[in-house]
Amino acid sequence: MDAIQVENLTKKFDGFTAVDDLSFSVPSGELFGLLGPNGAGKTTTINMLATLLKPTSGRARVAGFDIARNRDDVRRSIGIVFQDPALDGKLTGRENLEFHAMMYGLDRATRRTRIAEVLELVELADKAKILVEKYSGGMKRRLEIARGLIHRPRVMFLDEPTLGLDAQTRRHIWDYIRKLNKETGVSIVLTTHYMEEADYLCGRVAIMDAGRFAALDEPARLKDVLGGDVVSLELDAASESLSDQVRKLAWVKRVKLHGAELSLTLERGDRRIPELIALAQKNKTTVVSVNLHKPSLEDVFLHFTGKTIREQDQDQNERGRPSRGPHGGRR
Amino acid sequence: MIINTTAVYVLWLREMKRSIRAKSRVVGALAMPLFFLAFLGLGFNRMGVPGLGGGLKYIHFLVPGILGMSLLFSSTFAGLSVLWDREFGFLKEIMVTPVNRVSIVVGRIAGGTTSALIQGLMLLIIAMVIGFRIPGPAAFLLAFLFMLLIAVTFIGLGLIFASVMKDMQGFGIIMNFVMFPMLFLSGAMYPLKNLPAVVQMLSYIDPLTFGIDGLRGALLGVSVFPVLFDLLVMAAFSVVMVVLGAWFFERSESV
Numbered sequence: 001m002d003a004i005q006v007e008n009l010t011k012k013f014d015g016f017t018a019v020d021d022l023s024f025s026v027p028s029g030e031l032f033g034l035l036g037p038n039g040a041g042k043t044t045t046i047n048m049l050a051t052l053l054k055p056t057s058g059r060a061r062v063a064g065f066d067i068a069r070n071r072d073d074v075r076r077s078i079g080i081v082f083q084d085p086a087l088d089g090k091l092t093g094r095e096n097l098e099f100h101a102m103m104y105g106l107d108r109a110t111r112r113t114r115i116a117e118v119l120e121l122v123e124l125a126d127k128a129k130i131l132v133e134k135y136s137g138g139m140k141r142r143l144e145i146a147r148g149l150i151h152r153p154r155v156m157f158l159d160e161p162t163l164g165l166d167a168q169t170r171r172h173i174w175d176y177i178r179k180l181n182k183e184t185g186v187s188i189v190l191t192t193h194y195m196e197e198a199d200y201l202c203g204r205v206a207i208m209d210a211g212r213f214a215a216l217d218e219p220a221r222l223k224d225v226l227g228g229d230v231v232s233l234e235l236d237a238a239s240e241s242l243s244d245q246v247r248k249l250a251w252v253k254r255v256k257l258h259g260a261e262l263s264l265t266l267e268r269g270d271r272r273i274p275e276l277i278a279l280a281q282k283n284k285t286t287v288v289s290v291n292l293h294k295p296s297l298e299d300v301f302l303h304f305t306g307k308t309i310r311e312q313d314q315d316q317n318e319r320g321r322p323s324r325g326p327h328g329g330r331r
Numbered sequence: 332m333i334i335n336t337t338a339v340y341v342l343w344l345r346e347m348k349r350s351i352r353a354k355s356r357v358v359g360a361l362a363m364p365l366f367f368l369a370f371l372g373l374g375f376n377r378m379g380v381p382g383l384g385g386g387l388k389y390i391h392f393l394v395p396g397i398l399g400m401s402l403l404f405s406s407t408f409a410g411l412s413v414l415w416d417r418e419f420g421f422l423k424e425i426m427v428t429p430v431n432r433v434s435i436v437v438g439r440i441a442g443g444t445t446s447a448l449i450q451g452l453m454l455l456i457i458a459m460v461i462g463f464r465i466p467g468p469a470a471f472l473l474a475f476l477f478m479l480l481i482a483v484t485f486i487g488l489g490l491i492f493a494s495v496m497k498d499m500q501g502f503g504i505i506m507n508f509v510m511f512p513m514l515f516l517s518g519a520m521y522p523l524k525n526l527p528a529v530v531q532m533l534s535y536i537d538p539l540t541f542g543i544d545g546l547r548g549a550l551l552g553v554s555v556f557p558v559l560f561d562l563l564v565m566a567a568f569s570v571v572m573v574v575l576g577a578w579f580f581e582r583s584e585s586v
Binding site: 050051052053054072073075076078080082084085086087088089090091095098099100102103104105131147 | 335340
């Protein structure tokens with residue numbers, strides 16, 4: 001059974017369409033990524049699937065339950081880590097977990113074992129008695145992940161799980177997420193605007209832009225669309241003859257001569273570099289430097305949306321993100 | 332819809348833990364009514380405010396009024412605290428749980444009422460230290476019932492505002508244009524018959540008027556309306572406010 005099925009889901013805020021006629025499904029056990037800049041509609045999508053926002057139109061089922069008609073069943077089946085922290089700083093780590101477990105109706109014995117279990121998982125057992133307002137950003141994130149797991153959800157939503165964390169903590173949390181998905185079999189939907197994150201974690205990635213999916217596939221296949229690696233050879237002088245010879249090679253897909261720089265698109269670029277240099281020598285051309293660029297999801301994003309994700313973020317900031325009031329939050 | 336008692340309990344427990352840990356907030360909340368009691372009491376006691384009834388001293392007349400004022404503020408703030416939870420994101424955590432919304436409202440009211448009542452009782456004890464006398468246990472229980480109804484009514488009101496407002500920006504407006512007028516219209520600090528007739532009419536739509544009158548009836552044996560009438564009016568107000576508060580809260584979006 002699919003963990004999530006979405007049909008024509010749409011959300012409008014005062015005439016602004018945040019999520020535009022989205023349809024997709026996530027099979028059970030998958031680690032699915034929503035990649036896009038701020039304001040692309042990722043958080044709005046998650047909030048609708050988590051029953052916090054009502055869709056303007058369209059339908060969705062989460063863990064088999066309709067998000068409009070069986071809200072409590074959906075709520076029981078999901079765990080969620082919000083983009084902004086959603087902890088009570090005046091409670092300790094354990095009290096935050098205890099609060100959550102009681103809200104989900106777990107009995108005392110189950111609460112004790114599960115809380116011990118999740119604290120162990122996120123390595124916060126020794127910090128459980130400290131007020132959450134004294135936690136670091138990374139600790140708060142880990143505590144929220146732990147909290148989302150207490151009631152053993154079938155679907156887990158992670159909204160920008162590593163936003164604003166340092167590189168080391170980010171790695172740490174990635175490993176948790178992977179371990180979690182592998183060991184518990186929970187289906188995970190995560191949003192991110194970090195390319196590496198989507199690439200490293202997700203089985204499939206949807207590239208989201210202006211409320212729609214620009215593309216949806218496995219990261220490797222998305223990158224294949226670009227046709228492979230790019231090898232740039234800086235030559236001592238522009239050489240038409242070299243460029244013509246290279247063009248005849250079967251394994252070179254694209255050739256571009258830009259002044260003294262020769263750019264080639266090809267698969268397995270690292271293995272072809274020696275051949276290319278040999279060929280240049282035969283042509284009496286000196287290669288000054290070689291640059292190999294493996295395609296990233298950043299390139300994929302550029303390919304599908306015509307912009308880099310950073311440019312998109314800037315655009316969004318200039319236009320002003322749609323939000324209700326100064327504390328409306330990102331969506 | 333069945334009330335989820337575990338959820339109500341844990342929401343109440345959270346409120347208690349928060350207030351115990353925010354001792355400075357409790358002290359701050361007690362300070363204002365105490366200053367009012369001390370300075371108004373000292374300032375007007377010798378002037379002989381007319382219309383107090385029953386040969387009362389002004390300071391004794393003032394005690395139930397300031398008690399009502401303390402309950403008005405602490406309860407409305409307790410209802411408004413939903414806004415803080417929204418600000419700090421914790422509201423989402425509450426709203427995404429499979430607990431029905433009525434239980435969430437009941438939990439909030441239970442927590443807020445307890446905090447407001449504890450503050451009210453502390454104020455009453457301080458008043459007794461400076462010479463205020465409660466006639467007996469029955470009078471105390473009746474007064475306690477009024478305190479409860481005042482607390483519940485204004486938590487409901489706070490919930491309505493919190494659900495409509497979305498963020499903290501309207502806080503000053505509510506403070507200045509709702510809470511202070513309600514306080515002054517209630518007759519907390521002077522007998523209502525000293526107000527012009529037109530203004531008195533406004534007093535009769537202010538729940539606090541009946542709450543404080545009931546408190547005076549219970550604690551001093553002097554009231555404008557029969558105490559039973561005050562009790563019925565307050566009971567009606569509290570039911571209406573809670574239902575409206577729950578209704579608005581249910582409809583507000585939490586993100």
